[in-house]
Amino acid sequence: MNEREKGLLAFHEETQGASEYFIVSYSDLLTKMAPAVLFHNSEFAGQVLEGVANWIGQMGRAKKNETLLCLNCDHKFTPSSLPSGFFIVLPFGKRTMMLITGICDQCFALEDLEEKAFQHLKKMWPEGYRVTQKGSS
């Protein structure tokens, strides 16, 4: 079992079968999340920014065989080719861990990106199904 698989297993245990997810653009991180931390002391926005900073560090240090790939295609992220956004998964209602996956420019522009993201989750948790909540975004 490699580090990524170990991480997924730990995440799976933490979620107890229920997770929530969202997609955030790179620009929203800078124009919405960062101000939320600075001006409103948002703990959650801070966690997301920290998670993304860790992701970028991991990408920068990655050796050839551990390159971070796009959520939806084989695009490999490098410091000179950053994602347009991120797919972030959290254990439902807990926010104790975070799974972060980059999304390339082309995939970020897809109209059915949300559906693609859900299919990505289904690959990890084949028995998963979706419960949507209206109103909060």
Ligand SMILES: [Zn+2]
């Ligand atoms: Zn892609």
